[in-house]
Amino acid sequence: MxxxxxxxxxxxxxxxxxxxxxxxxxxxxxxxxxxxxxxxxxxxxxxxxxxxxxxxxxxxxxxxxxxxxxxxxxxxRASAEVPDLPDADANQDRRPDHADRLADRDALRIALAGLPPRQRAVLVLRFYEDLDDDEIAELIGCSTTTVRSHASRGLARLRGDAHVVPIA
Structure with a gap:
């Protein structure tokens, strides 16, 4: 103590x-x-x-x-619970407002929740914590090649989802 x-x-x-x-x-x-x-x-x-x-x-x-x-x-975790994405808004001609940004952020959060834990962790550490591959590899306990692989697969999975706004 x-x-x-x-x-x-x-x-x-x-x-x-x-x-x-x-x-x-x-x-x-x-x-x-x-x-x-x-x-x-x-x-x-x-x-x-x-x-x-x-x-x-x-x-x-x-x-x-x-x-x-x-x-x-x-x-x-016992269940593999993955939340559903809400239906896309049919009216795409409007200028984005605050509610649209919040909806996009929520859709990204839901899409991140659907990723495997290590892919999600790598993306969070890279884009939220702004860590480089070496730092992420040290934190997770894997090689930098594995970090890049997790990042690549996670981003590909997010980009494949039509409801998600691109990260970059």
């Missing part, structure tokens, strides 16, 4: 970075409540190791813990 100064440092770290970790977890899993659970479980696992973790790169360590929790949760 960390000492009082370490506990205060951990509390401050969580207060400063908790929102960032929650957003990262949400983009990974697409479910706000599950994202909260992933972050909480990751922080519970980091807390006893905090004196050692804080001397390294604590944000990267917590992100990696969240990622591992997410991938582990997906492996344990």
């Amino acid at each position: 960390p000492s009082k100064p370490d506990a205060a440092a951990f509390d401050g770290f969580v207060a400063d970075h908790g929102g960032t970790f929650l957003r990262f977890a949400y983009v990974l899993c697409g479910d706000y409540h599950l994202a909260e659970d992933l972050v909480q479980e990751a922080l519970v696992r980091v807390h006893p190791r905090w004196p050692k973790v804080r001397q390294q790169q604590p944000s990267a360590y917590v992100r990696k813990t969240i990622l591992r929790q997410y991938l582990s949760w997906r492996r344990r």
